[in-house]
Each structure stands twice: as C-alpha cells, then as structure tokens.
Amino acid sequence: MTKIYLYLLLICMCILWSNWGMAQDAKLTTDSVLHFPVSYFSKIENKYEHLEDRVTKQTEKYLQKLFSREKKMQRKLAKIDSSGAKQLFANSEKEYTQMMTKVKADGDKLSGKSGAYIPMLDSVKTSLSFLGQNNSLLGQSKEMQEKLQGSLSQVNQLQGKLQQAEQVKAFIQQRKQQIKVSLSRYTKLPAGLTKDFNDFKAQAYYYSAQIKEYREMLNDPDRLIQKGLTLLNKLPAFTQFMKQHSELASLFRLPDNYGTPQSLAGLQTRSQVQQQIQSQLAGAGPNAQQYLQQNLQAAQSQLNQLKDKINKLGGSGGDDMDMPDFKPNNQKTKSFWKRLEYGTNFQTAKNNFFPTTTDLGLSVGYKITDKSTVGVGASYKLGLGQDIKHIDITHQGMGLRSYLDIKLKGSFFASGGFEYNYQPLKTDSLPATSGVEEISPWKQSGLVGISKIISIKSKFFKKTKLQLMWDFLSYQQLPRTQPVKFRVGYNF
Numbered sequence: 001m002t003k004i005y006l007y008l009l010l011i012c013m014c015i016l017w018s019n020w021g022m023a024q025d026a027k028l029t030t031d032s033v034l035h036f037p038v039s040y041f042s043k044i045e046n047k048y049e050h051l052e053d054r055v056t057k058q059t060e061k062y063l064q065k066l067f068s069r070e071k072k073m074q075r076k077l078a079k080i081d082s083s084g085a086k087q088l089f090a091n092s093e094k095e096y097t098q099m100m101t102k103v104k105a106d107g108d109k110l111s112g113k114s115g116a117y118i119p120m121l122d123s124v125k126t127s128l129s130f131l132g133q134n135n136s137l138l139g140q141s142k143e144m145q146e147k148l149q150g151s152l153s154q155v156n157q158l159q160g161k162l163q164q165a166e167q168v169k170a171f172i173q174q175r176k177q178q179i180k181v182s183l184s185r186y187t188k189l190p191a192g193l194t195k196d197f198n199d200f201k202a203q204a205y206y207y208s209a210q211i212k213e214y215r216e217m218l219n220d221p222d223r224l225i226q227k228g229l230t231l232l233n234k235l236p237a238f239t240q241f242m243k244q245h246s247e248l249a250s251l252f253r254l255p256d257n258y259g260t261p262q263s264l265a266g267l268q269t270r271s272q273v274q275q276q277i278q279s280q281l282a283g284a285g286p287n288a289q290q291y292l293q294q295n296l297q298a299a300q301s302q303l304n305q306l307k308d309k310i311n312k313l314g315g316s317g318g319d320d321m322d323m324p325d326f327k328p329n330n331q332k333t334k335s336f337w338k339r340l341e342y343g344t345n346f347q348t349a350k351n352n353f354f355p356t357t358t359d360l361g362l363s364v365g366y367k368i369t370d371k372s373t374v375g376v377g378a379s380y381k382l383g384l385g386q387d388i389k390h391i392d393i394t395h396q397g398m399g400l401r402s403y404l405d406i407k408l409k410g411s412f413f414a415s416g417g418f419e420y421n422y423q424p425l426k427t428d429s430l431p432a433t434s435g436v437e438e439i440s441p442w443k444q445s446g447l448v449g450i451s452k453i454i455s456i457k458s459k460f461f462k463k464t465k466l467q468l469m470w471d472f473l474s475y476q477q478l479p480r481t482q483p484v485k486f487r488v489g490y491n492f
C-alpha cells in the first residue's frame with residue numbers, strides 16, 4: 001500500500017514539475033517579447049529607407065540613359081526616314097517624363113502584387129503587423145508605438161517603390177519591342193544606329209539585373225532583424241498569424257486545419273500512389289519499367305537545360321529578363337563596396353647585398369568586370385638575417401604596389417604590376433668602389449606573370465592566389481635584385 005502512495009506522489013510531483021517548466025518557458029518567451037529591442041524597428045526603417053532611395057536613384061539614372069539612347073536613334077533614323085522617326089519617337093519624351101515623375105513620388109500605395117515574392121520582406125512586414133495588432137506585447141511605450149508605425153510605413157513605401165520598378169521594367173520592355181519591330185522594316189540602317197539600339201538593350205538588361213540585386217539584398221537580413229524574428233517565432237500566436245496573414249498565405253490559401261491529421265483526410269497516401277503506378281506498368285508490357293525510366297531521364301535532362309538557362313539569366317525570382325545577346329558584366333549592378341576584394345600575400349627573397357627578407361603585403365582590388373581586377377597595395381620588408389645560422393629580425397623597408405589581373409582561362413590569370421620599393425643600403429655591406437652615394441634607396445619594379453587561383457573553404461579566406469612574376473626592371477637596379485618572384489596570397 002505504501003508503494004502505491006509513493007508512486008502516486010511521484011506522478012504528482014512530475015506533473016507539477018512539468019507544468020512549472022512550461023509556465024517558466026511561457027514566461028521567458030513573454031518577457032523576451034515584452035523586452036523587444038527598439039533598435040529592431042530602427043534597423044528596419046533605416047535599411048529599407050536606404051534601399052528605397054537606391055531604387056529611386058538607379059531607376060532615374062537608367063531612364064535618363066535610355067531616353068538619351070532614343071534621342072540618338074531618332075536623329076540617325078531621321079536621316080533616312082523623317083516621318084518614320086517622328087512616328088516612332090513622337091511621344092517618347094512625354095512617356096519618359098511621366099515615368100520619372102512617377103518614380104520620384106512616394107511609393108506608399110500598393111495596388112495588387114508588388115512583383116516577385118521576397119520571403120524575408122514578407123516575414124518582416126507580417127511581424128510588424130502582428131506587433132501592431134498586439135500592442136500589449138510591447139507595452140504602452142509611446143516610443144515603441146511610433147517606431148513600429150514608422151517601420152511599417154517604410155516597408156509599405158519600399159514595396160510600392162519595387163512595384164513602380166516593375167512598371168518601369170514593363171515600360172522599357174515595351175519600348176524595346178516597339179523599336180525592334182520598327183527598325184526591322186529597314187534593309188539598310190545608318191552607321192551607329194544598330195550600335196545605339198544594342199546599347200539600349202544592354203541598359204534595359206542591366207536595369208532588370210539591378211532591381212534583382214536589390215531584391216536579393218532584402219533576403220539577406222541583418223543580425224538584429226534575424227534576432228527579432230527569432231523571438232517572435234517562439235510565440236505560437238505569431239506562427240498562426242503568419243499562416244493566415246502573410247503574403248505567402250494569400251498566394252496559397254491554406255485551410256484552417258493545416259498541419260493537423262484532419263487536413264490529410266481524402267488525400268492519397270504514398271503507398272496508394274505507388275500501387276497505382278505498379279498496376280499501370282503491369283498492363284503496359286514487360287518493358288514498361290525500362291520505358292518509364294527512359295522518359296524520366298529525358299524529362300530530367302530537359303529540366304536541367306531549363307535550369308541552366310535560368311542561371312545564365314541570373315537565377316529565378318520572377319524576372320522577365322530576356323536572354324542577352326552579349327556577355328553581361330555581373331559586377332556592373334553591384335555597389336562600389338561589394339566590388340572590392342581584399343587580400344594579403346608574402347614572398348621571400350635573397351640578395352648578395354641584402355639580408356634574406358620576407359615581404360608582407362596587403363592589397364585592395366576593384367573588380368572592373370568578372371574577368372579583370374585592378375588594385376593597389378603596400379608591403380613591409382622584414383629582415384630575417386644572412387642565413388639559418390645568423391637569424392636577425394630587422395626592419396628592411398617598405399613598398400607601394402599597383403596591379404592588374406585579367407582572366408585567361410579557368411583559374412589562370414595574366415598578372416602585371418608596377419611597384420616602388422624602399423630599402424636603404426648600409427655602407428658596410430658594399431665594396432668601397434661601388435659608389436653607394438649614387439644609389440637611391442627607392443627601387444622600381446615592373447612585373448608580368450601568371451597567377452593561379454585556388455578556391456578554399458575557410459572562415460576568413462575565400463581563395464589562395466599563387467603568382468610567378470618576372471621583374472623586367474630588375475636588371476636596371478643597383479644593386480641588382482632577383483628577377484623572378486614567387487608570391488603566395490590569400491583573399492578574404
């Protein structure tokens with residue numbers, strides 16, 4: 001009897017402990033939301049305001065470039081067909097002016113869908129709507145409520161601006177098609193007109209790629225925004241709110257009992273589908289299985305080809321970009337800072353008049369195109385002594401560098417550069433007849449050679465760079481330095 005009481009007591013204690021733990025978890029989650037960081041709203045507002053400004057400026061810039069191309073085409077076409085040029089470009093200036101005026105206006109009024117679906121933007125907007133409808137989770141702080149409303153307003157403005165960008169893309173595509181059809185009627189076009197139209201098509205492509213770049217930036221959340229969403233995802237009420245009020249939920253309306261066993265009623269199971277396939281194959285003959293496999297492989301091959309075409313256009317995401325008839329420069333749509341490439345390298349050299357030195361260099365490069373990079377750098381010369389028996393760490397000088405890398409094939413690059421190296425001489429290291437007073441401590445180096453890039457997976461470094469360079473100015477230096485240099489570098 002005593003054992004029964006002990007068992008009952010143990011069960012009651014477990015139940016109480018479980019309920020206490022659940023209550024503590026709920027309390028911790030509620031406290032986390034009650035202490036929701038104000039900086040979450042500030043981060044959203046600042047980031048989205050910055051993106052909205054960039055979309056506006058880039059749209060204006062591309063519209064001005066495209067209008068300039070149309071004016072050039074109009075002048076050249078008028079030389080052979082004035083009436084045709086007037087008809088094609090009659091309303092051009094008015095349409096571009098209206099479009100630029102619309103872009104400059106605030107984009108806070110959404111009408112219909114705002115273009116391609118952006119998951120992170122959807123999550124952020126839904127989180128703000130949820131917090132707006134549940135004021136008790138944030139307390140009654142006036143500052144919190146103002147920040148919340150300001151962030152939500154900024155999100156709506158950015159969505160409106162992206163919707164305007166989609167309208168601009170449609171307008172540009174329409175103008176491109178109209179010009180293409182009109183020019184196709186002429187058998188002989190003036191010199192330069194075809195070039196101007198190709199430039200028009202290139203600018204249209206780069207504008208679509210630029211807007212796509214901004215949408216991808218929205219899908220890359222800051223750490224603070226990610227932390228705020230993580231806190232909200234701990235609330236069951238928020239996850240349920242997402243299922244019902246997010247943009248994704250409006251695109252794919254889910255049943256109220258989604259995720260429950262009742263929602264699966266009436267659906268075929270995997271075993272039922274497999275059984276049906278087997279019965280169909282059994283009635284198709286002995287080679288039905290092989291025939292099915294061949295068809296599946298052919299279908300997979302077709303899908304891979306379509307995926308390759310999409311990747312060449314820069315991925316999916318709802319873009320309407322045409323396949324360009326030129327090799328696009330993917331760096332053109334990136335910001336200045338994202339086109340910078342930082343690196344470090346070192347080389348060891350031995351000379352009769354200098355101690356063994358190691359050059360430790362830092363560099364920053366600017367990617368002009370996907371295949372070419374120009375950059376500058378600096379180096380520090382560290383002396384190691386005459387040999388292994390006479391190690392002596394000394395300061396031996398410094399250097400200033402410039403370089404250019406052009407891709408040849410695969411991971412091989414043609415490299416070149418010009419350098420100034422400062423390394424003063426000691427009078428006791430040279431013969432008395434060497435004329436040391438005429439030797440400048442600054443030495444010029446002209447480098448040409450080959451570089452090999454090796455991709456690596458590291459927390460800090462992205463790739464290794466091996467360089468074999470020839471210094472064609474080394475023969476003019478006094479005293480002469482080694483003409484062949486081997487460098488190992490790392491980019492991060």
